Amino acid sequence: MNTSELDLRELLSFKPRGGAISFLGQRMYLTDLFSHGLQQMELCRTLGPEITQSIIVRAGFSKGWLVAERIKRQMPDAWAEARKGKLGPLLCSMYGFGEVLSSQRRDGIQATPLVETYFISLYEAEQHLRMHGLSNVPVCWEQIGFASGYVSNLEGRTVYFIEDECQAKGDSYCHLRGNYLEKWGAEITPYLPVYSGICNETVAAQLADVLRSDEALPRNMQDKINLSLKLTSIEDGYPVSNSYAMRSLLEMAINVAKVPTSVLITGESGVGKEKLVQYIHKNSPRSDKPLVAINCGALNETLLENELFGHVRGAFTGADCSKSGLIEAADGGTLFLDEVAELSPATQVKLLRVLQEKEVRRLGDTETNHVDVRIISATNKSLEAAVEAGEFRQDLYYRLKVIELNIPPLRERTEDILPLSRYFLMKFNQELGKNHTGFHYKTADLLLSHNWPGNVRELVNAIERAVVLSAGPQIMPEDLPHEIRDTLCLPSVAGDIRALHEVEKDYILAVLEKLDNNKTQAAEKLGMSLATLYRKLKEYGALQIAICSWLYSIAAILPGV
Template identity: 50%
Template sequence: MKPNILIVDDETPHRAMLDTVLSAEGYNVIQAEDGDEAIELVGNQFFNLILMDVRMKRIDGIKALQQILKISPQLPIIIMTAYGSVDSAVKAMKSGAIDYITKPIDIDILKISIDKALTSQQITEENALLKERLGEKFDIAGIIGRSKPMKRLLESISMVAPSDANVLILGESGTGKELIANAIHQNSYRKDKPFIKINCAALPDTLLESELFGHEKGAFTGAIGKKMGRFKLADKGSIFLDEIAEMAPPTQAKILRVIQEQEFEPVGGTSSIKVDTRIIAATNRVLKKEVEEGNFREDLFYRLNVVELKVPPLRERSDDILPLSNYFLAKYTKKNKRQISGFTPMAMDLLMRHDWPGNVRELENIIERSVIMTRSNTIKSTDLPATLRGEDLDKVTEPVDLTPGRSLKDVEKEMILRTLEEHNGNRTHAAKTLGISRRTLQLKLKDYGIT
């Protein structure tokens, strides 16, 4: 469906020109000659965006803007103002305009502004729809994800969390399986009860059994007193068993008994302890293969795998790299008391192109390191590890790679990103060095997927 754009301007030739340009771009354009007509139209039909002049005869753009946003608070409005009318632009932005452009209109800038506004509106609507699907009270517990794979995962969490089913979370190391477990517990009816976590790979078998089920005094050498186990601590709540595939067969048998009979015996004990605990388990292994190879009990696998959730690796959710990077940048600049504004385009390009075998954990580690090591107020490509930069980008002063077979577009992209890097991301200075307009540079970066 074509987006509906309302053009509001009391100058008929200017309005007609904008209609022609935007119609050619594939938009469905409606015209209004003054603010009062625009208010009436918004009250009667749907628009995706409004492009409105400030100075009009009957009702000016600012007053019309304020009235329109009372009717449709989320409607994006771009204000057109005469060159040098800074006060009008500031007033428009304070009143709720999403952007402003100056007359005479630069068509390329207008297209960028409209595209940006519509994209932002689409994301807002998608988030609102997701929130509606997940429910107003759904707590994503610090999960950052706007990509399609993560949205699907969040929807699955919203459905399984309110149940009392055991959950098996699968995913590579560093994908954030513990965050998913947190979200399940925080959105269950057990959320006000304990949420106990244990990494099954972090302890030897004998100690793991003691940690899970507790022990009596004298049960083994070093057991100088009675100890309560994690399952008892998690009574009426949830327990998260991370790296479940590392558990030894005898401990697996005890876990199976807890699931089937809701009871267990402490190490060295003779009486059973009753518990009501929801089990959330996770592994980075293919658990079904472990079953086939005899390393994991098949009956326990099916008891744990009532609901299976797969956490996508970072390479399959590239839309999340930028928001995750910005989140970690804010986190570690605050922690290390640094003033770092963001990433240069070349640095962000390298982050976007990396395969991320260590997933989100690797990304977080790299951002933290870069925050600590950079001497600039932006993260440059040279602040990133050599594994991301590659040998040909190890030094931005090296000649541009003109190897036969490279496309002109690739060479141009490398030259533009390097020039931006040299100017610390300043697009005006970079454009001057490259001998192109700032507008042309903006369009090139947009084509590269860098904003």
């Protein structure tokens, strides 16, 4: 997932009955401002404010550094975009520090700060105002520590933040500035005792063992917190659509809906052609009239003509009474012809007359009936190719295709995959009486990596299956169909272009994870020797972690160990 696709529901996990909460795979616990403030007050009373501030800043530095390292390892696509300055503010908001008003990232070469951020409602400022009133000095200690640790990891060199404006002092906002340690002038001097020598290198060394043990041991899959996401849609009557292609298409559909022009909707099977027809009808002046749909490929020629045009009594054996067809039933409204390419030549001629003359003749009748009907047709085939092959009338083709709307396949609009997945998750929760609240981030990666040959229809079926089979509130990778589980989460080209050796590393590690760390199979699949694979793993620093994981798995199945 890249930065724009990150969602709190994929990163935060929680068991509704309590027990364990984790964020980015890191164990968390809930607290409140009052309890946190009391703890800080006791520390100040016992150790003094200077030592307390240093402890909180240093702990925040380690926390920010560790969060950055976890994202670097678990979400390389998001990390590749981190230098643009969007990921840090998003993480601060997700952690509940406060609301980011603006954040600007520079190159750090000039006299201006490397990072400059304006916050409101930072929890430390609010905590101080509630418990102590106005302060004489800035009080957002954990925030400057967290920002310093995060950016230090990102830059690979020590960065310190200071706070020169704070809402706890009565300022309008909290203003934080960060810069490389060597770039700070005298302004950083009062903060040096607070940071007390903590730097990128010392924290990296201190947390190395934590990270190794974290990766070596099997992860405890937690359940996700219920965020009470309401089942809504961005567009009235249409599921969420974040991609530029779909938003442009829906904007065009709105304009088309206002007039009774014939529309041809094209696209692969499962992209949602009928849903778009419903959207057009709902937003048209005909919305209070019927929308009548028929699949032209589901009936033979005789039955289809009878359904479309109707018949009079005695038109054929068994026609004991007259019956109006679907065209008349749609009078004043919209007729949707799905799989229109399957129409027979004879039916095509009759449909052309309806379009040209605005009248319909029932089977066996000599009279015609005037109809005011808008025709929207759809196909997953090329009507132009059918015309060239002599299988479809050219004049009817042009009549149907006054306006053509092509729905792109889901694989070409990956921005829609996760929003649609969340939409359908909540939909099936309501329909099936379930309480699944989101996707594990690895599940989200699988959804993004799958090619979706069945498009939205396949996605709907996959989410429904997961909702039915999932044992806990969080949708895990094993809840998905095997064809999606077997998808390798390949690095995307979103954001900054990455070096080839980084892409190779991510791919090799993904193959190993997919094959349960079986190096012999991985080497065979990758087309390299086992010795080459071991050499690369040693370069990545992953060999020791893999050995620890293997030893742990052996110990877990031996009795008494």
